[in-house]
Amino acid sequence: MSEETNPSVLLSTPSSLESKFRSLYSPETTSTPRQWRPAAQRNLRNRWSNLAQYRKDWSTHLEKGLKIANSLVNNYLSQRYIKGWEFGVVSDMPDIRKKTCQKLYKNQILDRSKLLHCYKDMVATTVKMFQAAALMRCFTKGIGSPIVKFDFCPDENGHNDDGDGGGIKVFRFLSISSFEKLAAELVEMFALELNLKRLLVVEFLSIDCGELTGPCWSDELYSGEFDDLYLCCLYSKETNKLKNPKMKEGQETDMPVKRTNHQLDRDVLEVYQTTWLAEVNIDTCRLEEIFSEAGEEIQVKFF
Template sequence: MEPRESHFQSPIVTKPPFFTPQQSSSPSSAPAPSSAIRLWKPAAQRNVRNQWSKLLALFQDWCSSSSSARSHAISLVNSFLSQKYMNGMDLGVLSDMPNIRTKACQKLFKQQELYRCKLLSCYKDMVAIVTRMVNSSRSMRCYLKGSRTSPLAQFSCSSQNDNDSGDAGGIPVFTFWSIAAFELASEVVQMFTSELNLKRLLVLELLSISDERVLQEIELHWSDEFYEGEFDDLSTCNLYLEEACEPVFPSLRSSRSSTSSMQSKHQADSDVLQVYLTTWLAEVNIDRCRLDEIFAIVGEEMHVNLS
């Protein structure tokens, strides 16, 4: 991963990062018997390693899908702009061909439709990736299945006992960190859910552009479901408002989300479209330097290389 310039400096971390016991959202259970701990610890270590390895793999999948989506978006924009400026193009000797401009626009429109479908497919993949990230970040804890006294102890990522918090009383899993400290994964996931939210807005704008000479305008609104099951996925990512029956609208941290001032423009000019493409590439919500730092310190604690 190539580091990018960070908007803020991350402090050097020598202990479990950004975590104090008071920050744990799930209270620790009473310390388990030593026999249960001996069984729990290797299971917890395997689970934590697996979940963080999944997060790293999903980050790489995100990079691939985001790059493909931007490539399709560029092609979509180029097809649209070629249609828009067709009348002003100098076609040279081709100008004498009957209906050449109309035929060219029809061909470009079909290309635009193709790239629109490809962009939407990539967006769907990105939603699925973030959904899996969320599930992994919520699966760090290791719960005992059955009785603690059973010689054939089994463990699960889901709790079957209200008295089991999945952290063996807050003991270190490897060297220093308890399970709660490994839930630093939520910071990673928050970056990607925020970026996914912004990319949904860009997808809406890019899917909505159409030439004024084409009668089949794409009427797509923020409250529309872009594909079947999208709202269920967004709910998993906490990006869907059940009361309003629409996805959370992206906003600055200092302002409230609102869709009242947002209206998709079918006739966006080239400068605006360039801003959309640049914003897609920038991924302003993802701090690559902080991601590198998190994966490095987590990998060091687990004695694995997360890079």
């Protein structure tokens, strides 16, 4: 199956999830569970191993992004308060304050680029999570041929195979649908958190930085970002609008239409840095439960 498959169905309600994948199933045209189950088991192990790795990748990007944000904030604040600095023995050097401020400005611009690149990596990782979660079904291919084959998308000849073995247990207790529901819950956490990270990135990039203009929420932060966010259910191609950030089970935040360079107090920036690290939309305990439940079922220890 193409890795560009839109996995947005995973954030639908459970009923719509089931209706999406069960409407085509016909036991008369599906291979026996004995043939289907081993292929389905291998696929599930691969997909959940992928999800576990992507979670680690996310954590790496998280830590890297925090370091970059800290550096950006320090360079910005140093420029704001440089007039009050004591330069000691180098105070008599010509234009020492001006040259120091220019150096800090260049560092801030470099930090902007680094932070945007880190955010792009977080988006890419979240897209991979959605794709892994969308490829948990195992469809029978070439029905009627002497060799039974399996794939992760429906047979192009239109055979009525739902890819879930008719809802049977893949290992011991859970069906494909049950694994999908666990994955949907997992990726929704990261999608919500990614949207909050985007809000913080916009704020960091909008900090007063001389001649550069800061972005606003509705701007595409890098080429192709909206296509990536569409795969994460954070952008609507029908309305050409981004999904506004929100807390889990909360209301969306109204975003300003325009944004200009702005100055922020040290306390506000500290809140932004803390929020970046806090992962407020990711329930760590529940995340561990999901991986533990899936891992116990497929007999793989993830962490």
